Amino acid sequence: MIRFEQATKYARTKGIKKPIIEDVSLTMNRGKSVGLLGRNGAGKSTLLRLIAGAIKLDKGRIIRRGKISWPLGFQGSFQGSMTGEQNVRFVARIYGVDTEQLIDYVEDFAELGPFFKAPVGTYSSGMKARLAFGLSMGVNFDYYLVDEITAVGDTNFKKKCQAVFETKLQDSDLIMVSHSTGTIRTYCDCGVVLEKGKLTYYEDIEDAIRAHDKNMKES
Amino acid sequence: MSHVFTHFRVVGALLVREMSTRFGSKPGGYIWALLDPAAHILLMTFIFRAIARAPALGTSFALFFATGYIAFQFYQAMTSYLNSAVRANRALLSYPNVAPIDTVVARFVLQVGTTTLVAFIVLGTIVATMRVDTSLHWPAILEAVAMACVCGLGVAMINSVLFLKYPLYEQVFNIVNRPLFLISGVFFLPDSIPAPYHDLVLLNPLVHMIMGFRQGFYPEYRAIGLDMEYLYGFAFLTLFAGMLVFTFSSKTLRNE
16 A cells, blocks of 8 residues: 655756645555556656655655565666676665576566676666566565656567566556556556646546546647 | 664665775776775885985884875775765665665775775785884774774765755865875874964864874874864764765755
8 A cells, every 4th residue: 555645745946846746645555556647747757756765755745555666767777887787686685685586587587698797888778678677577566666668678578578567466566657558558457647736546547548638638 | 673674785785886896897906995005105105215314203204104194095085985975876876775875884884994904904014014113002093093984974974965066066175175185294294393384284183183093103202282182073073064964965865
């Protein structure tokens, strides 16, 4: 379960103060995957970082029950000067997972070949996405926060993602940001629309998509 | 409790990462951490042996410079390495369980370890090969080293925040920090400075730190003007200020 209690967060850049979420109270229950919809720049990625706990709220709080992954995006949380393998080792250590097991899993999943032992800075965005995706799937979480990651990569990679997701989703949930409604439909049961600092929860993902489409037309 | 364990785990992971990226990429690896200060001391010894007849203390030029230089390094190498601890690990901060302070702690542990190792090898070699017997006074040495580390940590914590917030400050700090090596009494004794400047030199807390460190190697050294209370006060005040700034700037550090 993830619960927002009067949560408020502002984005500040160069004197401009813009609300991401304003006084939001919302509960997302376990057992349902959530699609997060909103226009460009509404703050969907920031919201994921808030849920993960990588950044803090200005007001209110977020109560988390269960293990939550880091936000899994294609730009990655990787240190460019470290090799793919070193990055995997690092994550294994900070999450207290068996290092060798995780390395084997990721090496097999990401199919980077010799690049696995090259600095991540030399990777293409598709390669980074494969590494990021394989890495997070190798660690067991109750919630996986996914930020547009399936958008990169070729058909093969997408198929692979789908296969892993299907096994993972039996006992984990997804919170997913994507501009592709097709992807959201495939994986998510319910939806949350972020618009003008408000979060609206929809039991049915179709309702969420409809509400989002309506917002887009209005602008 | 699990919170504490997470910090330990993260610091451990960062320590491994720092070691592999700091030295692992160069041929020779960790040897350079040792070779660099040793070469410095050797060079200074040669130069001063050419200009002066006897060192300001004792009979060995090498010991005189090494004690000054290594004591100074406990502060200087610390800040120059720790100033960028958060910045260099920024990408890793997107993992929610990596906190900015972890990056500082990891680098602190690594730097204290490295400089201590260098101190043992360089000073140990010099003391062992000297003709005159030297008796070490450990409390004085450890006291000076501890204060240098505390002071370095505090300055670095302040800088981690201010460098990110005010890029101009970084330039100014570097300009001010550069001559520190010349005025901290690495290759002179503050006792030998004439009156009006003597008091000025003693305003620099590092001067006191180096004097304290040398007292551990030269029992006959009287270190006139040495004020350990001043050094303690400065070091802990800096650390306190650093912790305060660091705690209240988590947004800057996390790049929000």
